[in-house]
Amino acid sequence: MSGILVVCEHEQGSFKKTAGELLGKAVELARALGTTVSAAVVGDVAADALGGWGAQQVYQVAGDFSSYSGTRTAAALHAIATAAAPDVILAPASYAGKDALPRLVARLGSGLGTECTDLRVDGGVVVGRRPLYAGKAFADVRVTRGVAVFSVRANSFPVPAMGTGRAPVQTVACTSVDPVVVVERKAAEHKTADLTEAERIVSGGRSLKSAESFDAVVRPLAATLGATVGASRAAVDAGYAHHDEQVGQTGKTVNPTLYIALGISGAIQHLAGMRTSRVIVAVNKDASAPIFEHATYGVVGDLFEVAPKLAAAVARLG
Amino acid sequence: MKIGVCVKITPDTDTRIKIQGDGIDANGIKWVVSPYDALAVEEAIVTGEKHGAEVVSFTIGDESTQAVLRGNVLAPGVARSVVVSEAAALKTDSLGRARVLAAAIGREACDVVFCGKVGIDHDNAQVPAMVGELLGWPVISRVTTFSAEGGRFRATRNVDGGVVEVVEGPLPAIMTAERGLNTPRYAKLPQLTAAKKKPIDTPSLADLGLSADVIAPAVTMTAWDTPPPRPKGRILQGDVDTVVDELVRLLREEAKVL
Ligand SMILES: Cc1cc2nc3c(=O)[nH]c(=O)nc-3n(C[C@H](O)[C@H](O)[C@H](O)COP(=O)(O)OP(=O)(O)OC[C@H]3O[C@@H](n4cnc5c(N)ncnc54)[C@H](O)[C@@H]3O)c2cc1C
Ligand SMILES: Cc1cc2nc3c(=O)[nH]c(=O)nc-3n(C[C@H](O)[C@H](O)[C@H](O)COP(=O)(O)OP(=O)(O)OC[C@H]3O[C@@H](n4cnc5c(N)ncnc54)[C@H](O)[C@@H]3O)c2cc1C
Numbered sequence: 001m002s003g004i005l006v007v008c009e010h011e012q013g014s015f016k017k018t019a020g021e022l023l024g025k026a027v028e029l030a031r032a033l034g035t036t037v038s039a040a041v042v043g044d045v046a047a048d049a050l051g052g053w054g055a056q057q058v059y060q061v062a063g064d065f066s067s068y069s070g071t072r073t074a075a076a077l078h079a080i081a082t083a084a085a086p087d088v089i090l091a092p093a094s095y096a097g098k099d100a101l102p103r104l105v106a107r108l109g110s111g112l113g114t115e116c117t118d119l120r121v122d123g124g125v126v127v128g129r130r131p132l133y134a135g136k137a138f139a140d141v142r143v144t145r146g147v148a149v150f151s152v153r154a155n156s157f158p159v160p161a162m163g164t165g166r167a168p169v170q171t172v173a174c175t176s177v178d179p180v181v182v183v184e185r186k187a188a189e190h191k192t193a194d195l196t197e198a199e200r201i202v203s204g205g206r207s208l209k210s211a212e213s214f215d216a217v218v219r220p221l222a223a224t225l226g227a228t229v230g231a232s233r234a235a236v237d238a239g240y241a242h243h244d245e246q247v248g249q250t251g252k253t254v255n256p257t258l259y260i261a262l263g264i265s266g267a268i269q270h271l272a273g274m275r276t277s278r279v280i281v282a283v284n285k286d287a288s289a290p291i292f293e294h295a296t297y298g299v300v301g302d303l304f305e306v307a308p309k310l311a312a313a314v315a316r317l318g
Numbered sequence: 319m320k321i322g323v324c325v326k327i328t329p330d331t332d333t334r335i336k337i338q339g340d341g342i343d344a345n346g347i348k349w350v351v352s353p354y355d356a357l358a359v360e361e362a363i364v365t366g367e368k369h370g371a372e373v374v375s376f377t378i379g380d381e382s383t384q385a386v387l388r389g390n391v392l393a394p395g396v397a398r399s400v401v402v403s404e405a406a407a408l409k410t411d412s413l414g415r416a417r418v419l420a421a422a423i424g425r426e427a428c429d430v431v432f433c434g435k436v437g438i439d440h441d442n443a444q445v446p447a448m449v450g451e452l453l454g455w456p457v458i459s460r461v462t463t464f465s466a467e468g469g470r471f472r473a474t475r476n477v478d479g480g481v482v483e484v485v486e487g488p489l490p491a492i493m494t495a496e497r498g499l500n501t502p503r504y505a506k507l508p509q510l511t512a513a514k515k516k517p518i519d520t521p522s523l524a525d526l527g528l529s530a531d532v533i534a535p536a537v538t539m540t541a542w543d544t545p546p547p548r549p550k551g552r553i554l555q556g557d558v559d560t561v562v563d564e565l566v567r568l569l570r571e572e573a574k575v576l
Contacts, residue, residue, distance in 0.1 A: 068477050070447070070457055095478040099459045102412065102447035111411055111536030114442045131545070132440055136335040137342065138543050145536035180456045180487035183472075188480025196478070200575075243462075243498040244480055249331050249438060250353050250497060258575045269331045275545065279573045281565065287555070294548055297568055300555035309562045317566070317576065 003036035004029060004126070005084050006055065007077065007091035010045045017197070018092035020159035022152060023053035025119055026090055027160075032121040035087070039167065040080040042073055051167030053160060058169040059084050067182040068096060074103035075176035081108065083172045086147060088126045090119070093151040094196070101151055110146030117156045117255070117276060126150070134249040134272030153276075154197040155255045192228045195245070195252040200260075201277075203230035203247055206238060207263030207285075207303060214240040217304060218262060221311040230254065230274075232264045248273035262303045266291025283307065319371035319466075322428035323362035324419055324446070325391055325399075327383040328352040328439040337542045349382065351390045354434025357495035360502040361464055362432045363395035369466065371429070375399045376422050378407050378415050384518055393505030393513035400426075400519045406530035407523060414533035416448030421526035424453065428490060430471065435460050435494040450492040458485060460496040 004026045008019035019039075026037045039055035041047045043065035047058045061076035073096055081089065081104065089104075091097045093115045105112040116128035128141040128150045143149065195201065202225060204218035214235065222229045231241035233248055247254055249272040259277035264270060266282070266289055274280070275294060282295035283303045292298040299306055329335070329347045336343040351359065359375070366373040373396045377383055380403050387399050400422050407418045423431055433446035450457030462482075463474040472486045476496055505513070523529055552568070554561045569576045 067483065070450075070459070074451065095459065098443045099447055099457065102416075102444040103451040103457070105444070106413060106416065106448040106451035109413070109536075111413065112442075112444055113537065114444060132539075133329070133333075133335045133342070134331070134438060134441060135545060136333075137337060138545055139340070139539040140541040142538045142540070143536055144538055178456075178487075180458065180485050180491075182483050182485050184484035186482045194479040243496075244476055246497065258569070258573075268334075272331075275548075279569070279575050280548075280551075281569070287553070292551070292553060295551040295553075296548070296573065297565055298551055298553040299561055299565060300553060301558055301561060305558050306562060309558060310565065313562050313566045314576065317570075 002085065002087050003038060004088045004090060005038050005040050005081065005086035007040045007089065007097070008050055009092055009094060009096065010041070010043065013045055015045070015050065016092070017159050018094070018154050019050065020053050020162065021154070021157040022090045022092065023050065023055055024160040025157045027054035029119060029121055029126055033124065038084050038086065040077060040084070042076045047169050048166040049162070051165035052162040055167045058167045059172050060169055061172050061174045067185060068099070069178040069180065070099045070103065071178040071180065072176045073100040074107070076174045077104045078107050079172050079174035081147065083170070089147060089149045091149070091151050093153050097151045101149055105149050108147050110149060111143035112149045112151065113141035113143065114151050115253070116141065116150050116152045119150060119152065131276070134253070135275050136272065153253070153255050155199065155257065195228050195230055195247065195254050198228035198254065198256050200225050200227035200258045201230045201247070201254055201256045202227045202260045202262065203232065203264060204235055204241065204262045205232040205264035206234035208235060208240050211240045217307045221260070221307050224311045224314050227258070227260070232270050261291055262307055264291055265289050266294060319369045319429045320426060321362045321366050321371050321373045322423050322426060322431035323355070323358050323373065323375045323396065324431060324433040324449070325355045325359060325375050325377050325387065326352045326434065326437045327377065327379050327386050328437055331438060335544070337544055340540050340542050349386055351386060352434050352437050352439070354436060354438070354495050356390070356502040357497070357499045358432035358434050359391050359394065359396065360500045361493070361495060364500065365430070365464065365466065366395070372397050374426055374428070376419055377401045378418055379403065380408060387518065388513045388516070389505065389510060392516040393509045394503050398517040398519065400521065402523070402526070403520060404523050406533060409535070410533050411535035411537040412442050412444035413448055414535050416445050416452055417528060417533050418523070418526065419445065420449045420452040421528055422521065423449065425526070430466060430489055431492050433492060433494045435496050446492050446494045453490070456487045456491040457494070458491065459494045461493045462496050462498045464493055464499070
């Protein structure tokens with residue numbers, strides 16, 4: 001075998017959007033290279049439907065992987081990579097992608113291009129385009145030895161419609177025991193998409209002035225839009241929002257289609273985390289705030305007036 | 319018990335990056351400890367104090383990194399530093415660097431090694447997990463609490479989707495620091511003075527049992543550029559109700575995101 005192997009993540013019995021994004025892109029790349037597309041699935045889930053996204057073959061390691069295990073995931077991916085012997089592996093830049101892929105690459109002795117936002121075929125090989133320095137620079141990344149592994153930031157490619165095709169599933173044996181055990185697991189209080197995968201984000205800054213007003217202004221607008229809540233570091237440091245809600249160079253790097261910044265000045269470290277958002281809306285009472293230089297739509301005004309009215313207007317759309 | 323910490327020296331987050339060839343223009347850059355590594359340093363010092371253990375730092379970087387290490391790593395409480403400055407180590411990829419760090423850590427027989435969750439320059443988030451794999455140690459990514467007892471660790475990690483897991487496992491192990499783990503201390507003046515006398519060991523690749531061939535890169539990065547400027551946006555101001563209606567219309571009809 002050769003070709004492109006796509007790591008397909010799943011959750012509670014269904015495949016994540018990133019699986020569709022990456023398979024769709026892999027099909028396009030494979031066509032240009034004249035090669036095949038297969039899927040790697042770690043854990044129990046019905047996987048033949050990945051044929052509907054263009055996988056010609058599925059390799060699956062069975063077992064319960066619902067609590068993350070770095071050792072077992074890396075071993076499973078390595079067993080699949082050995083069975084499938086691909087030239088290229090694509091995977092989402094998720095927690096598992098970031099934790100297990102470097103281990104896989106260390107085993108393969110090859111190379112890894114992280115958090116690519118684009119992939120193309122150039123000179124007969126797959127080349128990634130990736131941000132560096134928190135998006136202040138971009139470069140092409142190539143792997144020149146062994147299996148080329150790329151992790152890809154969520155929302156980089158469209159998710160194709162799933163066809164009715166079915167792919168054969170080959171079970172790959174892998175018995176690895178992790179000496180690390182999960183003794184406690186707390187699910188998120190808020191049931192929205194993870195910031196790094198969210199399609200819509202509403203973020204609040206220092207200007208919210210208290211946790212109460214953050215809860216009263218930012219969260220309801222986010223809820224109306226079905227968006228995930230984000231925050232500037234100033235808002236997190238002041239205790240208005242949670243640590244895991246921070247967007248920026250030392251927080252989450254996000255890539256939504258819609259990013260709404262409420263009372264955020266647009267510091268270089270904040271921009272670093274959200275500048276690749278497709279549409280940026282900034283609400284700020286200071287017309288000279290730097291965020292306006294990056295906004296698709298800038299509203300000069302008081303967020304305490306604008307946000308509730310925006311929520312009401314969106315709610316009227318139904 | 320001995321504690322290790324991997325420290326990368328990176329441009330300050332305020333830096334405006336200018337491209338020069340396949341890399342950045344290093345002129346005028348202020349170099350700092352990568353912010354997540356500052357958390358790792360603090361955790362290493364705290365853990366060292368708790369267990370009466372020596373703390374050693376590991377860096378791959380040129381000679382200029384030594385001054386940053388003295389002021390920000392040795393002064394607040396790390397006992398000594400190991401710095402690898404050989405050209406081949408400075409010019410390789412993550413796996414090459416992980417081989418160097420794994421060899422340096424291996425010489426010291428550390429019980430736990432703290433790293434940052436990501437180096438804020440190349441943003442790879444690769445090196446710690448590769449070091450763990452090479453050493454055959456468990457790796458726990460994005461840790462917000464850590465404790466050790468009787469040859470085992472207990473840590474809290476942030477996995478995707480806001481899920482928080484408490485994990486336990488055997489030492490030695492690698493931990494990568496996430497924000498919330500601690501608040502790094504600043505060194506006091508006497509500590510800054512004392513740090514000038516702390517040892518910095520600079521082994522060659524040969525000292526580490528490595529060669530330029532063994533750590534040769536498999537990853538190339540070319541065609542560096544700054545991000546394309548965003549097209550000029552539209553500023554809305556005036557009566558709030560009118561502005562909000564116009565914004566919703568634009569989001570629906572022009573941007574097609576509602
Ligand atoms: C090492 C390092 C790492 C960092 N990492 C990050 C990071 O990851 N993420 C991050 O966000 N920051 C980060 N920062 C901090 C960053 O430099 C800024 O301090 C921070 O982003 C500012 O947050 P803010 O925009 O909420 O606050 P401010 O800069 O104080 O801006 C508040 C804005 O709200 C506006 N405003 C006030 N009242 C209203 C109102 N009623 N209606 C409308 N607008 C109003 C003001 O005009 C102003 O523009 C980092 C800094 C350092 C040094
Ligand atoms: C002149 C030059 C040439 C380069 N050539 C290449 C090349 O050919 N191919 C390529 O892929 N990359 C190259 N690089 C980039 C370099 O390989 C990356 O810096 C490296 O892969 C680590 O990535 P990262 O900094 O994103 O680390 P991450 O993996 O994000 O770092 C996470 C953590 O690992 C530890 N760590 C990482 N690096 C170090 C270090 N140097 N010392 C101590 N601890 C560390 C720290 O605790 C850090 O917080 C080059 C860089 C330079 C300056």
